[in-house]
Amino acid sequence: MLLLSLFFAVIFAIAVKGCVSSGDSGAAASDHDPRVFNLELKSDRRPPVLNERFIETYLQTFGYLRNESGHDTSEVENSKEKLVNALKSFQQFMGIPGTGEVDAQTSGLMMRKRCGNADIHPSSETLGLWKKNVLTWNITHFPKTVKESDLREQLHQAFAAWEIVISMDFVEVDRADKSDIVISFEDSENDWQRDPTHLTIARASGPISSRVWISADEHWGTNNELEQTGTDLFNVLVHEIGHVLGMRHSPDSGSMMHPLFERTMNQQRPIVTSDDVERLRNLYNVGSQDVEKQPENDATSLNETTSNNNCPKIIQSATNAPDGRWLVFKEDKVWQTLNHTVMTPPIEIFQVLPSAPTYVNASATVGDLMVLISDRQIFGYRQTKRNGQFEPAEGYPKELHSRVLFYPEAAFPLANGSIILLSDNVFATYDLENNAPTFLNDKNVYFPNLPENLISGIPQDAGSDNVYWMFTDTDIYEYDARIQQILNSESYTTFFTCDFVKTFNN
Ligand SMILES: [Zn+2]
Known part of the structure; x- marks a missing residue:
């Protein structure tokens, strides 16, 4: 088969050029090198040698090639064809042209560290499911x-x-x-x-x-x-x-x-x-009854909103839930993010936080208590240990103490359990437990160099007030409160990884 001989000519050409990976390319080039047909890498992990046996082993290991290739001469042609088909199915899975040849793109993908589970499963193979929550x-x-x-x-x-x-x-x-x-x-x-x-x-x-x-x-x-x-x-x-x-x-x-x-x-x-x-x-046959954990409630309505709204670009408030996820608010919607990754398209706030206000002016989390401030109302939430869902905290919502004369536009927590509420150039240190301010003063005296138009702050280390993520409507800043300086800034479009635009528009 001409195709096959071409195919291996390409393999070795690639190995010679060293496109494969660093390290072994020179050795791999030689047909006489004993390692070429030897996959027993004894010591440290080295780049595998890209040869016929490796490709066949790869395709078998990850489910692309089912049958052992025949050693019987009459089956050789047949097995080569199977190998080419398996290669095409690998290329199809990886989204590259299904040439059936080991081109540079194919070999590049085949050399990557990966999960050991197979990519392709026999259709007869059934999946197990958990029967408990x-x-x-x-x-x-x-x-x-x-x-x-x-x-x-x-x-x-x-x-x-x-x-x-x-x-x-x-x-x-x-x-x-x-x-x-x-x-x-x-x-x-x-x-x-x-x-x-x-x-x-x-x-x-x-x-x-x-x-x-x-x-x-x-x-x-x-x-x-x-x-x-x-x-x-x-x-x-x-x-x-x-x-x-x-x-x-x-x-x-x-x-x-x-x-x-x-x-x-x-x-x-x-x-x-x-x-x-x-x-x-x-x-798991989860239907629409699972409202509270159902981020994509209606794909149609999401399509109707502009695609820009699917990823955070302009926000109004943000805070961290006790379990580490961030809640990012805009109007009546909230995104949930984890490790800079937007996990879900925006959903209505009340779907995540029962009895929540329809908009959030400021929010902050102290220990396991998360508070949202909407006008002069303070809404408190805690996460249940059992399933991480939010429930209203006892005693909330509360009215903001009358000694705070301003309407809070921003908030961030302190390590001592209080939160800072801000509006323009004033701030209040607010004791949530007693629902009262303990200190009122000029923002620029006590917190100089905060980003203009601050809306929220999340400590980088839970319970610490050394370094914060500070939020404005379009950008996130790293702010070191010890030296009262901004260290870095970035827009949300680059800070957050978010692919819902792509997903919902295709
Ligand atoms: Zn896997």
């Missing part, structure tokens, strides 16, 4: 390079990413044998038998008894913003929890469920797309 989890082995507290924080946020979209709660328990989901970080060698390509850095099984396996020797990044070199642990966690819930891989490279974890520098970080949400809800 509360799932317990336990970590049995911790990674070497990530602090336990950082890992827990990332895990909580990753679970929350799914809790926002489906009525499922995740609770940590202290015994693995009693938990629904067992998470362990292990040496990647433990997985090489299952994945001879050595590209897998995480995998997970679905319901009913889930195991999440994550490579312990991967260089994990836990700070999405700053970490350029590490693989983003948060994305991997959200992805694997998607499998735990029964989800499969998505061909959409913007989706959290896309199998490739390694991304190019300018590639957008993945999010839980509205298509992911829909697929998950279809799995």
Whole structure:
């Protein structure tokens, strides 16, 4: 078959050019190199050698190639054709031209670190589903390079990413044998038998008894913003929890469920797309009765609004919920964001916060109490431990104390439990517990260099008042309260990752 010989000529040409990846390209070029047909990488993880055997192994490992290729001479042609078809199906899944040849684009995608779960499943394979709403989890082995507290924080946020979209709660328990989901970080060698390509850095099984396996020797990044070199642990966690819930891989490279974890520098970080949400809800047959956790209530009405409104560009207030998500308000709508990622299209505030006002002038969160101020009314909310939903806090709503003469236009919390309310150049330190101001003074004396037209502030570390995210209507600032200086600023259009425009317009 001429096509096949061309195909391998291309492979080796690519290997010679070093497009494959750094490191091994020179060695891979030689047909005489003993490693060319040897996938047993014994020591550290090195870029795999792109040859016929690797491609076949890759396609088999990730579900594109079902049958073992025949060694019988009469079956050779047949198996080559199968290989080309499998390659085309890989290219189709990855959204690149289905040439059936290993071109540069194809090889580039095939060399990326990825999830070990298959991309293609036999149609007969049925998915398991959880029959309960509360799932317990336990970590049995911790990674070497990530602090336990950082890992827990990332895990909580990753679970929350799914809790926002489906009525499922995740609770940590202290015994693995009693938990629904067992998470362990292990040496990647433990997985090489299952994945001879050595590209897998995480995998997970679905319901009913889930195991999440994550490579312990991967260089994990836990700070999405700053970490350029590490693989983003948060994305991997959200992805694997998607499998735990029964989800499969998505061909959409913007989706959290896309199998490739390694991304190019300018590639957008993945999010839980509205298509992911829909697929998950279809799995669990979640209908419109699930109003409070139903962000996309009506796709038609969202289409009718201008697409600009789907992502935050201009906002009126923002605060952080106790579980780490941010609520970003504009008029009667709210976005929920997590780790700079907009998780849902905007929905009406009351759908997230029962009995909420129809607009928010200022908001702030102190400990587990979140307050929204609408004119002179203060609405308080707490999140239930059970499922993270919001419920009105006892004793709220309250009237703002009469000694505060202004209508608050901005608010941010202090570490001592009070909040700062502002309007123009005045501020009040407000004690929520006693519902009274404790101090009133000039903003520019006590908080110089705050952004003009401040509307909200969220501490970068919960409970601290050192460094804040400070919000205006169009931009977010990093403000160091210790030196009373702005460190950075960015517009919401670049600060937040948001793909709802794309999703709802296609
Ligand atoms: Zn996966």
